[in-house]
Amino acid sequence: MKKYYKVLFLAGLTSLYASCKRDLETVPIEQQTLDVIFDSRDSAGANANRFLYDSYLHLPSIHNRVGGDFLDAGADDAISSNTSNTSVFQLATGAYTANGYPDNQWSNFYTGIRQTNIFISNIDRVPLKGKLSNGTPFNRVWKAESKFLRALYYFELLKRYGGVPLLGDRVLSLADDVNIPRGSFSDCVEFIVSECDVIKDSLRTNPIDANNIERPTKAAAIALKARVLLYAASPLYNGGNIEAGNQYTGYASYDAGRWQRAANAARELIDQNVLSLDPSFQNVFLNQMSPERIFARQGGNNQSVENNNGPIGYTSSINNGRTSPTQELVNAFGMANGKSITETGSGYNANSPYENRDPRFYATILYNGAPWLGRPVQTHEGGADKPGGTRQQTRTSYYARKFMADYTGSAQYSNIPHDHILFRYAEVLLNFAEARNEYLGAPDADVYSAVELIRRRAGLNPYTIPQGLSKEQMRALIRNERRVELAFEEHRYYDVRRWKIAETEFNKELHGKLIYKLGSGAFSYQDTPVLQMKFKAPQMYFAPIPYSEVVKNKNMVQNPGW
Numbered sequence: 225m226k227k228y229y230k231v232l233f234l235a236g237l238t239s240l241y242a243s244c245k246r247d248l249e250t251v252p253i254e255q256q257t258l259d260v261i262f263d264s265r266d267s268a269g270a271n272a273n274r275f276l277y278d279s280y281l282h283l284p285s286i287h288n289r290v291g292g293d294f295l296d297a298g299a300d301d302a303i304s305s306n307t308s309n310t311s312v313f314q315l316a317t318g319a320y321t322a323n324g325y326p327d328n329q330w331s332n333f334y335t336g337i338r339q340t341n342i343f344i345s346n347i348d349r350v351p352l353k354g355k356l357s358n359g360t361p362f363n364r365v366w367k368a369e370s371k372f373l374r375a376l377y378y379f380e381l382l383k384r385y386g387g388v389p390l391l392g393d394r395v396l397s398l399a400d401d402v403n404i405p406r407g408s409f410s411d412c413v414e415f416i417v418s419e420c421d422v423i424k425d426s427l428r429t430n431p432i433d434a435n436n437i438e439r440p441t442k443a444a445a446i447a448l449k450a451r452v453l454l455y456a457a458s459p460l461y462n463g464g465n466i467e468a469g470n471q472y473t474g475y476a477s478y479d480a481g482r483w484q485r486a487a488n489a490a491r492e493l494i495d496q497n498v499l500s501l502d503p504s505f506q507n508v509f510l511n512q513m514s515p516e517r518i519f520a521r522q523g524g525n526n527q528s529v530e531n532n533n534g535p536i537g538y539t540s541s542i543n544n545g546r547t548s549p550t551q552e553l554v555n556a557f558g559m560a561n562g563k564s565i566t567e568t569g570s571g572y573n574a575n576s577p578y579e580n581r582d583p584r585f586y587a588t589i590l591y592n593g594a595p596w597l598g599r600p601v602q603t604h605e606g607g608a609d610k611p612g613g614t615r616q617q618t619r620t621s622y623y624a625r626k627f628m629a630d631y632t633g634s635a636q637y638s639n640i641p642h643d644h645i646l647f648r649y650a651e652v653l654l655n656f657a658e659a660r661n662e663y664l665g666a667p668d669a670d671v672y673s674a675v676e677l678i679r680r681r682a683g684l685n686p687y688t689i690p691q692g693l694s695k696e697q698m699r700a701l702i703r704n705e706r707r708v709e710l711a712f713e714e715h716r717y718y719d720v721r722r723w724k725i726a727e728t729e730f731n732k733e734l735h736g737k738l739i740y741k742l743g744s745g746a747f748s749y750q751d752t753p754v755l756q757m758k759f760k761a762p763q764m765y766f767a768p769i770p771y772s773e774v775v776k777n778k779n780m781v782q783n784p785g786w
Contacts, residue, residue, distance in 0.1 A: 518647035
């Protein structure tokens with residue numbers, strides 16, 4: 225009996241993707257059989273390779289992903305410049321229910337899991353020729369790639385929902401029992417970790433060539449393992465379970481060994497010496513062959529980030545000014561001398577607040593007076609980029625600049641690569657530093673070294689950290705380094721949750737600047753409130769399981785509070 229590709233996937237019981245219709249043209253995709261896709265006579269694996277590539281379509285994206293906004297606008301690093309009831313506004317203010325979570329990714333990732341399971345179960349039919357230089361046959365390489373994607377999709381589910389149903393290699397049909405219970409948080413972590421361990425030596429190695437930059441490598445598998453173990457060791461799950469005895473939302477008790485395990489996973493990648501920090505922070509996001517990149521979803525050459533987020537007053541380019549960074553994020557960037565703006569000797573001047581700041585500030589934020597497209601940005605009241613009126617514009621006097629090229633002297637934007645970087649080496653260093661610091665009684669030289677590597681690349685002078693910091697002082701420093709280094713990369717929203725401090729950090733008033741141009745040409749600066757965040761603890765630490773899944777699956781247990 226022929227097995228047809230139009231089998232329906234578990235979460236939505238909807239037909240699989242239509243996107244690869246462009247690749248398999250002889251017969252409509254809904255009529256393609258597995259025998260055609262995984263052809264036992266196709267030594268090149270042409271159709272199977274197209275199928276594998278379509279499995280990548282469910283990878284997370286970053287830029288203006290959530291209803292047109294960065295996810296960080298649902299945290300405390302930005303707000304949407306759109307004044308309507310945006311998705312990120314609902315996330316930031318807790319204005320959502322189990323029926324309408326604004327970042328519901330359940331169906332997307334389970335569709336990806338189903339596709340990878342089909343591939344894993346059938347690729348061995350294809351008599352692929354060829355192998356990597358290390359001797360690994362391509363059948364095994366492609367299967368390992370698919371298992372990496374599946375592990376990443378499970379992690380994306382885990383960080384949102386806690387423990388989720390684990391399907392193994394099964395490909396379910398309508399005739400199967402789909403009342404599958406959730407796996408425990410621990411089981412999901414161990415599944416992802418074990419998959420990474422199994423596949424890492426079957427993947428390509430870094431540095432990867434330009435023809436395969438979109439494919440996962442051994443470094444990607446280790447980086448994913450390190451990230452999931454860091455989450456597992458974090459307070460929300462490790463001793464801080466929001467509901468005692470709930471196996472889906474964390475562990476029953478604290479275990480310091482989880483921190484050590486996370487540190488060891490990150491150290492494994494560090495010790496391989498196959499990656500390094502890019503000398504240029506900005507170049508990481510522009511150069512597809514950057515030595516810092518580990519794994520990214522390709523985004524194409526375009527002007528999408530610039531058009532979506534650029535200051536609005538430039539007639540030479542499309543600018544929608546969608547993202548308004550908050551004063552809280554701006555204040556997190558210290559000074560070029562490595563001190564925070566409130567620290568004695570920092571040199572911070574409230575009357576000239578954007579001078580001599582951490583160089584990452586200038587690569588992340590467009591501020592009043594920043595050089596851009598041949599003139600200074602004007603976000604003072606009545607300025608070209610904050611004119612008032614009904615046009616969408618910054619609500620904080622800042623625009624997001626990250627992921628853009630250097631347009632300080634250009635007349636207009638140009639097409640550049642806008643990949644969605646999902647793993648990079650700086651995060652691995654920060655993961656290691658955090659995990660090791662939490663495991664030890666006080667930070668050691670390895671913790672200092674990892675953080676100082678990042679501060680040195682940032683251009684801080686001096687980049688060194690004062691000796692003798694306590695565990696708590698180093699924790700605060702590492703958390704702030706994560707905030708400024710990884711801004712707008714979809715870490716802050718989940719970092720604050722896994723640290724279990726969201727009821728404080730996401731229950732506060734956010735601010736921007738009111739900037740007035742004085743007759744002398746100088747400016748005055750005044751903080752102004754722009755949004756009151758609301759976080760309902762403990763329920764908002766986890767996203768609600770989609771209501772449709774709870775209704776149709778009698779074994780599906782909803783998250784606490786939903």
